[in-house]
Amino acid sequence: MKTGLKLGLAFSGMLVAFPAMFFAAPALSDELNMVCSNEQDWCDLMVANFEAKTGINVAMVRKSTGETLAQVRAESSNPKIDIWWGGTGDPHLVAAQEGLTQASGVDTSELQDWAVNLSNISDGKTIGIHLGVLGVAYNTEVLAEKGLNPPACWMDLTKAEYKGEIQVANPNSSGTAYTELATIVQVFGEDEGFKILKDIGENVNQYTKSGSAPSKAAGRGETTISIGFQHDMIKLAIAGFPLAIVTPCEGTGYEVGGVSIIAGAKNLDSAKKWVEYVISAEAQNHGPEVNVFNVPSNKNATIPKEAPPIASLKLIDYDFATYGSSETRERLLARWDAEVGDPN
Amino acid sequence: MKKTAIIWQIIGLLGALLFPWYMVQGGFFSFGWVGGIFSDPENASAFAQGLLHQKWWLITSLLPLVGTALALLFIKNTKLLAKFLVMISIAGLVLIFAQGFIVSRTGARIFADLFVGGAGEAGQVGFGAGAFVVLFSQLFILTTGFSGLGKGRGDAFIVGLIGLIVSLVGVFVFFPVSHILIQAFEGPEGSLGLSEFFDNFTSSRIWGVRCLYEAKSCGTAWNSLFLAIMTGAGTTLLGLAFALIATRTNFRAKRLLRVLTIIPIITPPFVIGLALILLFGRSGMVSEFLNDYFDVEKTRWLYGFWGIYIAQLLSFTPIAFLVLIGVVEGVSPSMEEASQTLNGDRWQTFRFVSFPLMRPGLANAFLLGFIESMADFGNPLVLGGNYSVLSTEIYFSIVGAVANSGKAATLAIVLLSMTLGAFLVQRMWLGKKSYATVTGKGDSGQHASLNPLLRGFCYATAIPWAIFTVIVYTMIVFGSFVKLWGYDHSFTFAHYIRAFSINFTDGIRFTGVAWDSYFTTLTISSIAAPLTTIVGLATAYLLVRQKFVGKQVFEFSTMLSFAIPGTVIGVSYILAFNVPPIELTGTSIILILVFVFRNMPVGVRGGIAAMSQLDKSLDEASITLGANSFTTVRKIIVPLMGPAILAALTYSFVRAITSVSAVIFLVSAKHNMATSFIIGRVENGEFGIAIAYSTVLIVTMLSVILLLQFIIGKRRLRRENRIQKHTKNKVAQA
Structure with missing residues (x-):
């Protein structure tokens, strides 16, 4: 009986606390609700700087691009988010195509061509904020232990000596891997490209679900070679993992990170101010403070010395309009499934 | 009956009169609405909204509330009153929800002609305190009416409870889930049809059986099913072994064992996977060790079925244990004593008396393990390799590069039907027998101790497992104190300081990023x-x-x-x-x-x-x-x-x-x-802070659990929970 009494007390205490939260309504004026798909520290720093500059109160949560896109879709009838900042451009373009985002109409004259290009193909609905270069990384210790040569080109990855040593994500689930697929198709042509992908596939030990997983596995020596974005690899290398980064000699592709205002945003003016702020040189210069080493989109911003040296790299002329369209994407993925394919 | 109904009637009227019908800016408990309960068009109560602020449709949906009040006042015949209450309150519930769905934020969705002009076109926001009070009062008037009709033996409490739970499950389970399941039948242009569903449903990626005759992997459905059965069986077995040791032996470190069995459920999911990789991965400690001393080749065996299976056993055994311990304890000693009196030995007593009485526990533990395994997402993601299962497929159908909600919904239906299957099998196995052993009859009995072979078996399964758990958790705590887990093992407090620093200079300020x-x-x-x-x-x-x-x-x-x-x-x-x-x-x-x-x-x-x-x-x-x-x-x-x-x-x-x-x-x-914070850090490669945070969470949860155990205490079913001494048993048999 004593037990019952104690329980009763505990429960009633909780029951009193419960309704206290029940009728808390969201949304107050003069603030900004943001989903940030960049690195957490970068999100925090930008929010702090923006709040100090404008006095607008930013409520921010970090979510990956796929999760954000799914949420924006689900909420489209009554959006709770005003702005979506960061992450690869692809899902931003998808959101623009589906009418989930709106044009911000801010001045893009200070931006690099590739950033303006992203804005143009999306009718101004998403604007480029940074550039991330696709690359190959290998674990120097494991490579030496196995007595393998470091790869330098895409073609090298097809060599039989790397059997079971390469890891890359599955393009059906990962935007990173889709960029790799599209890059190889653009460098070598479609038929030749798929042959190379199939040959690389012979060496792949696992197609991971997430795009950044292969490089993490390479850092720990769970795989020898990984394919992914270089800024992910640089971060792991700076954290201390024995990773060396290679830009394939035939040329490589890249992604442009985007910022978009959600259609039906409740704090439109604040959202526009955010877009203006994050594409300014002043804001982008803070990146290296929190280990963000991608290439900023403002011409006047300083490029961090750790960033991939895009001037000396062989970047292909990545065709976002074609390879970002859902039609091409579905066709290429269907072909990938049929010819390269996950083992299941 | 009438008294209960009157109480709910009064509550309902108060809700309609004195509580804000809609959601309130700043929250109900800010009480900013009090002043405007009649005059403010945003904060007004339902009657005020209807009479003063042109929301006439609220009045129609509140009429049933007046109706039940009149019925309570004027109908004297109890049966007739109950009938009226039921009918009117059903009408009330239907009308309140109907107006909520018809008039949305942007105005009326259907019957637009009815709502032309005024507040109807402007739309309305979501239900607030007033609406919920009225809904509850209508619901309970309904159930009270039902009990008045003699349903549920006329017990208002029981019928009310059934009504409450049915409506809660309806609103918070069926209503949302139906939103997504319907997408399985949606064609490309939003049309509803079966062909889309069957195309997805019969895909060989779900049902392929290539693993039987060539070195390819099977469909995701078979993978999931096999994994779930193995996990369900494995966790039940381990849980039973732990429960038997805890209740039927004189094992010394019982308390430690109990703590150990609880720790895995208090671990953020990906952490176990990571620890397993650091132990058994291709460059893991154990693999390196075996390679150095025994020349065993380093392979990636962990990535696939075995990795997920070990991680799931670690994670879900505690659930089985939690379900089983109460059941094993509850088996009445007098039954066991009866068996022994009839000359059964300890094995026979366990096999034919104790074990069958534990069946509800075993069945429920298995079902939970099965379902947990089916729905588990963290472990397959980290350790799955090329062994794909339904849950990760569903996740990436929603958030992947090619989002396809129809496919996700179809896979969810596959997963649900397997769960339904497991549920039905469980029902059949339990049958209609009675498992009651805690009765009011006095018994001073002692639990039969386990026979040596069974005890040995329990020890042999549970103890290695316990040691394994200890190793995994030592690894995790260790990981939070080193610079780079798995690579640079120099000691540091940096992760804790970043996550949980507190500044004491002017008052206490929680400056860490995790607070x-x-x-x-x-x-x-x-x-x-x-x-x-x-x-x-x-x-x-x-x-x-x-x-x-x-x-x-x-x-x-x-x-x-x-x-x-x-x-x-x-x-x-x-x-x-x-x-x-x-x-x-x-x-x-x-x-x-x-x-x-x-x-x-x-x-x-x-x-x-x-x-x-x-x-x-x-x-x-x-x-x-x-x-x-x-x-x-x-x-x-x-x-x-x-x-x-x-x-x-x-x-x-x-x-x-x-x-x-x-x-x-x-x-x-x-x-x-916390978990979303941790996942973000892991995605970003900051394992140190993620693991430090996980460690803090584990310690927090462990303290709470121990506190709960202390507060609730042990139930005392009998004067003492004793286990027979072995010698006594011999005498009994002699």
Whole structure:
């Protein structure tokens, strides 16, 4: 009986606390609700700087691009988010195509061509904020232990000596891997490209679900070679993992990170101010403070010395309009499934 | 009956008159609405909205409330009154929801002609306090009316409870889940059709059987099913071994064992996977060791079925243990003594008496393990390799590069049908036998101790497993104190300082980056846990003790939200609760609700297992002595349910802290959760801070659990829980 009494007390205490939260309504004026798909520290720093500059109160949560896109879709009838900042451009373009985002109409004259290009193909609905270069990384210790040569080109990855040593994500689930697929198709042509992908596939030990997983596995020596974005690899290398980064000699592709205002945003003016702020040189210069080493989109911003040296790299002329369209994407993925394919 | 109905009637009228009908800016408990309860068009109560602010449709939906009041005043015939109450309150509920769905935020969705001009075109926001009070009063007037008609033996409490739980499950499980399942039948242009569904459903990626005759992997459905059966069986076996050691042997380190079995459920999911990689991965410690000293080749064997299986055994054994310990304890010693008196030896006693009496526990433990494995998402993601399962496929159908909600919904249906299958098999195995062993009859018995072979078997399974758990957790704690887990093992406090630093210079300021989500997580889970327990055990009580139409369907429906992967639940909650009438996205309440209804099945299963053991004559004795069923529950059943309550509380508290997939979509800027914070750090490669945070969470949860155990204490079924001495047994047999 004593037990019952104690329980009763505990429960009633909780029951009193419960309704206290029940009728808390969201949304107050003069603030900004943001989903940030960049690195957490970068999100925090930008929010702090923006709040100090404008006095607008930013409520921010970090979510990956796929999760954000799914949420924006689900909420489209009554959006709770005003702005979506960061992450690869692809899902931003998808959101623009589906009418989930709106044009911000801010001045893009200070931006690099590739950033303006992203804005143009999306009718101004998403604007480029940074550039991330696709690359190959290998674990120097494991490579030496196995007595393998470091790869330098895409073609090298097809060599039989790397059997079971390469890891890359599955393009059906990962935007990173889709960029790799599209890059190889653009460098070598479609038929030749798929042959190379199939040959690389012979060496792949696992197609991971997430795009950044292969490089993490390479850092720990769970795989020898990984394919992914270089800024992910640089971060792991700076954290201390024995990773060396290679830009394939035939040329490589890249992604442009985007910022978009959600259609039906409740704090439109604040959202526009955010877009203006994050594409300014002043804001982008803070990146290296929190280990963000991608290439900023403002011409006047300083490029961090750790960033991939895009001037000396062989970047292909990545065709976002074609390879970002859902039609091409579905066709290429269907072909990938049929010819390269996950083992299941 | 009439008295109860009158009380609810008064509550309902107060709700319609004095509480704001709509959601209030700044929250109900800011009480900013008090001044404007009649005059303010945003904060006014329903009657004021209807009469003064042109929301005439609210008046029509409130008329039934007036109707029931009149019925209560003027109808004297009890049967007739009950009939009227039922009919009018049903009309009330229907009308209130109908207006909520018809008039949305942007105006009327259908019957637009009716709402031309004025407030109707402007639309309305979601339900607020007033609406909920009125809805509850109508619901309980309805159930009181039903009991007045003689349903449920005329017991207003029971009928009310059934009504309450049915409507809660309906609103917070069926309503959202139907939003997403319907997408399985949606064609490309939003048309509804079966062809799309069958194309997806019959895909060879789901049902392929190539693994049987060539070196390819099978369809995801077979993979999931095989894994779930193995995990269900494995966790039940391990859980039983632990439970037997804890209750039937004189093992010295019992307390330690209990703590060990609890730790895995309090671990954020990906952490176990990571620890396993560092031990058994290609460059893991054990692999390196075996390679150096025994020349065993380093392989990637961990990535695939075995990795997921080991991780799931580690993670889910505690659930089986929590369900089984109460059941094993509850088996009546007098039954065992009877067996021994009839010259049964210890093995026969266990095999033919104790074991069959444990069947409800075993069946429920297996079902939970099966479902958990099916819906598990963290472990397959980290360790899955090329062994793909339904839950990860569903996740990436929703958030992947090519989002396809139709495919996700189809896969969810596949997953649900497997769960339904497991549920039916479980029902068949249990049959209609009685498992009651806790009776009112006095017994001073002692539990039979285990026979040596069985005891040896228990030790042989449980102890290596316990040691393994210790190693894994030592690794995790170790990882939080080193610079770079798995690579640079120099000692550092840096991760803790970054996450949990406190500044004492002017007052206490929590400057660490993790504090915010830490406090939110603790608040939300400590609100969700007792609610989950209440809802879960109340449901179990209804299922075991009461008879009503559609009980089987009701039972399965309570399992629904648990069986669906979190991702699907998360998206379905956004789809359902982002728009009026029930608008909850962006609040903390949506997180609480998702936890309550996602975790209640554990309370239900545990409650059913424990309650099947309580002899019905205990309730009957109480009722015969004049207590009503509420008093019986409070004074007889609740005290005897100690372990089940503890299990449910513990589990729901912990699950609210460690669950990932459901909350990813539901966390908002103001209410961020620990797991979503940790996942973000892991994605970013900052393992140190993620593991330091996990360690702090583990310690927090462990303290809470020990505190709970201390408060609730042990139920004392008998004067003493003793186990027979071996010698005595020999004498008995001699």
